Structure formats: structure tokens, C-alpha cells
Amino acid sequence: MGSSDPKLSSEYNARTSEDVTISSAGVIRGIEEVDEGNGWIVVGGEETDARDTISSSYSHMVESEFREYQALGNQQDSMTENVEEVGQTCASNQSSYFHIGPVSEEAQNNLEDFQHHGMDRRSLQLEDNHYTVISRPTQSPSNSGGSKSPLDIPCTPIKGKETEKNQPLYPQSRNDTVNITKPSGIGLHLNSIIYVLQAGSGAIVHTKSAQTFNFSIQGMKSASTINSHLSDASKSSAVFSPVENVSACTDDSGPKIHDSAAVNSVTSLPSVIAESSNGPVANQSAQGNKRVYTNINTNDISEELNSNPKKKRQAYLKRSSDSSDGDGCKRCHCRKSKCLKLYCDCFAAGLYCAGSCACQGCYNRPQYEDKVIESRKQIESRNPLAFAPKIVKHVTETPASSPGEDETLLTPSSARHKRGCNCKKSMCLKKYCECYHKSNVGCSDGCRCEGCKNVHGRKGEYSLEKDILSKEGTSETTDGTNGGSSHSELTPQTPAVQFKKDVREGSLRPRRCFQSPESGVISVTPNAMTSLSPINLDDNTMISEAALEDLDVVSSQEELFLSNVETPGEFSSVRHRTGKKGIPRGTNHYSPVGSLSLLRSPGTPMAQSSASRQLKVIDLDGETSNTMQDDTPDILKDSHAPHNAVKSSSPNKKRVSPPRALRHGPGLSLNGLRTGRKFILKAIPSSAGSKRGAPQ
DNA sequence: GAGTTTGAAACT
């Protein structure tokens, strides 16, 4: 079974309409996992258990389940677990949570019949294998349950607004194809795909609505290259590369980049729905859409737990052994915060809560989008970087090493928590520690921990390391080419877990790599964008200035990424600033992707309180272009230097993207950056030193 | 299983 047998994996069919939407503009929607090994694609991302239940039997089982599901009625709550899962799959969303399995012979026949009834047929190509995704117009609620198609799943639409919003973002044309590099072995989580897309092609993943994942592949001119690179580099990467229509999503009739809410909101939506659902089951029940999970969070359960401490405890114990799902998604158990505070891991990670969460009274749901936005807005008003990646990571690798790269090449010792921990009693040895266990990084000078024994690196050691790196990097910085470059990477906390997991499981390489303008391979996680800042595109000076104002110095690649991502009218790359700190105001830091906000931040309190340092903007042509103040914390500066393009293992050197290309604004091609001069922001410690202040 | 500890986040 699975694509290990090409015959078996030759063709897949989707179980329902709207399983996967692949527009001519290269938009893929709904794919959660692609499992070459088992030969299935999970659309929308049911969790592992459901996958286990469903994936192996493919169409036959799907069909039988469907029949049974139909027989039972999709509004019943007492279905068998398998059926429930299928029901969840259906009820949760019209557009996601569908599984695609290899077509059985019987199903294939039915499929052919079904196609004669007006179904679209789309193609997903997993390299040499060909997968067929069946798609047809969105079902209406009235007919969703009565279809006679074996592939038809009774999907109850989400009510009202949600229903409307779940409509496909993109026109669905026929015969659109998308190449999906075959992942190896274990399925690839959506998050991983998202990252690849985002990093590799400037793709934006955003939530159109409650349960819709949209892959908007932009800047596709580079996508094929990226894909190729990734594919070659690692067979475990999943990269979408449209065979045709590689144009960016600029077609008026085509993809709309943003969720309207995201566009209209200062605060972005969660970037990923950890697991879609229709929200509190109480609502779903009323609609006959109740999703049943073994550990589902419901209002009912919440109330019960609230009133019954024992059950509450049991829930906790249950979660203790199940604190994250198989995909690395957080499973929160919030009781009072309604999952709208940073206490909530899901919320903090820019995720909607999942059905696997055990939260109570959860509002971190797509249908409570407004609340989510409002809450995020509020939190960001306190701390603009609240949703920024917490981990700043140095990754040592060479472009050539990419193919065989695995997680071991990551250097946790050089990754640091952006704000640091504040452990007093745990000595950074327990999971309380933000650095040690929650982020698996060492402590740094930014930490205020006491008695640090972080095995990944103790507080105080990092600065020494930086010094060493700085010296080593000095001679390397100006040549712009090197084989031993390291890359900076911003890693969001939660997604990072997933990412590592993917890597560990061979489904994804440790980072998203794509062609560097300077011939290197760069590594940028999509969430790097979170703390990346739109660059003033007007002149070099402003770029440098902007970079200096950022907590995270933007690499050229990152800027390229931004430039690819950004589309005029979507979110401005130009800030309006008020105040000395350059605090973003107005509507400039929009993001369609939750935490992937292009928010320019004035910096964390740590940054703000840090001692000023002078930076020299060094033109690699040999000139020192500018000198200015920098109040960026060392740790942040260090880790964001793109070490490949301009080899700079020195923590004090910052690459500023070639302004020439940037001057051309959004949509510039890769080529636009190739000839750009390289600028280095060289940190010159002030006489007062660079001791940071407390981040909080 | 219940209670305690911990530290981040939120609040004042």
C-alpha cells in the first residue's frame, strides 16, 4: 500500500468536493498532509488518530464509512468512532478535513461514473506518481447528505458567515495541476507545507475562513527553482510548484491574497488552524455538525469540568500524556483565558484551537474571529512582538549540506530565546523554562534566570560564543561567498516543534531553503516574517535605518521574501511612525497570516532598554555607508544575520538587503537582487558596552 | 488523583 507501490499510488481521489483547491494561479487549498509512504493525503489535517483510522483503508473504507455515516445520519452524536471521524471530517468543514486515498478499483469505477456527473478533475502530481483530486462545486447543505456518489461526503456547511467565507477563494478551473514533491515516509503536516511554501516561494498561507487553508503561491518564478532545490536537497520536503501558471497571485479574478478580516484588521488572524472545527460543540450540535473527539473540547465538557474538579483533573492527566498531537500542534487546556490570551499556547502560536484541545469556553476559533482579532490587537498593543517568533536560531550548514541535512545539524546551542527566561527556582532545567524546555535552546544574557543550568547553554556562555563567532566571522564577511555559512532562522515556538518533528520524521528538512540571490541557499522560516519588518524601499539609507530599528535585522532573502509576499494594497511596506521608538501605528502591519505579520516593531522592552550600540553600515564594495545607533539586543542581531549570502557568523554583522532591488518595490524578481551590493551592519559596541536591560 | 510549584502573562 502506498506509493511504495507505484501501481497503487498511481491515482488518488478525493473523498469529497472541495477537498483540494488548486487554482490556476497555483493555489492549493486544504492539503494538510501528504504521505507518500502510506499513500494518502490528508486534507485539512485530521489528526493522527483519525488518520490511522481512515488512511489505511482508503476509498473502500471511506465509502463504507460514508454509507454508514449516512445511514446513521450525520447529526447523530452516537456514531461509531470511525464514523464520527468521518463525520468530523465532513461536518467540520466543507473544505478541509478530507482524506484522499488511493482509488480502489471499485471506487475508480464509481469515480468515473461520478465524473460524468460534472465533477472537476484535477491533478496532483507527486513527482512520478499521479494523484487525482476530484473536485466539484461546493455542495449545498441540502444536497450534501444525499449524494449518491461514493465520493460524496455529507458536509454540513458552516453557518452563515462562515459558510460564505468557506467558499473557495479562488476560481476553480479544470485541469490545474500542481506538483507535490513526494515526501518521504510520514505525512507532512500542513504547517510544514506552509513553511516550505512561505519560505520557498513567498507563498502566503492564510485562513480564508474557519476551516480553510489557502496556499497562495506567489512569486512562482522562483518557486520551481525552489522546489527543485528542495526536492533535490531533500526528498522529504513537500513543495508545491505549479506546473503552469506560475505567476503571482495577481490575477484579479484569481486568488485574493487575504482573508478579509486579515486585511481589515490591524491584527492578523491565526496563521494556521491547528485543527479546524466549528467551534463549541454546543453550536455544532445544533447544526448537526457535532464533531466527536476523544478529547474534544466542548462547552458542555467545559462546564462539566468546571463543576467537577475531579474530571478536570482527569482531563489534565489525560492531557499530560497527550500534550501535543501527532503533528506537533499544541493542545491547550485553557480554562479561564478562553484561549484569547498568550497563556494559550495555540493562541500564542497563532493557531486556532483544535478539536484536540481541551480548552474550555474557547474563543480561539474561526467563528470567533472577531474576538480573536480583537484580542490579538489588544495584546499586540501591549507588546507588538507578542506574536513574533520567540526563538532566534543560528543554524550552521552549508548549501551543499542541505541534501543530507537533518536536525542534528541544527545547533541548538546557538539558538536563543528572544526574550529569555526568568527562571528562579527551576534553574532552567525544567519545562517551566522558556528557553530550555519550551524552546530547547540555551539561555543567554537576555535571560534573567538565576542559577542557570540550561544544558543547551547557560546564561553567559552565549556572549562568549558570540564573541568567538564575531572574530571568526570578520574575515568572512566581505567575500560574500563561503561554503561554511550558517543561516539565521527565526522559529516560532510552536511551529518549530512541529517543524522539528517533521524533520525528525523525515517529512521535512530542517528548514526551508531556497535559492539565494547570491548563489547560496538560504533558510528562512516563514514565521521569520513575524519579526521582519517592511523595509523602506526608497533608499539605502532608509533600509539600513529601518533594519536598525528592527529587532531583527532583515536579510536580503527575507526582504526578498517580503517583497514576494507583499502585494500592493495588501499590506503596506511603509510604516507610519509616531514617536521616537518607531512604534508602528495605523494599518501598516497587517498580515494575512496570523503571526506572520509584517509588523515592524519598536522592539521588545529588552530591545528598548538595551544599551545603544553603534552600527556601521558597511557597503561591501568597501565603503562604510552609515553609522547609526542600534538598540537591538545582541541576541537578536546575532541570530538574524544571513550567513550564507554574506558569510557572517559574526554576530555583529548584519546584512542589509540590496537596496537596489528593493527600490523596485514588491514583486521584484530574484534577479533583482542578484546584483545588489551587499551591506553589512557592523555592530560596534559602544564604550558603555552592550548590556541589555531586562526584557520585561 | 490532588495539590503544589513555577514562571509567563496580565493586570494594577
Added chain:
DNA sequence: CAGTTTCAAACTC
């Protein structure tokens, strides 16, 4: 901005 409270997770018994 510092101190306090709240919160959820981690931990212990």
C-alpha cells in the same frame, strides 16, 4: 515600571 495577580503548565506526593 514595579509589584501583584492570574493563568496554565509542570511537577510532586
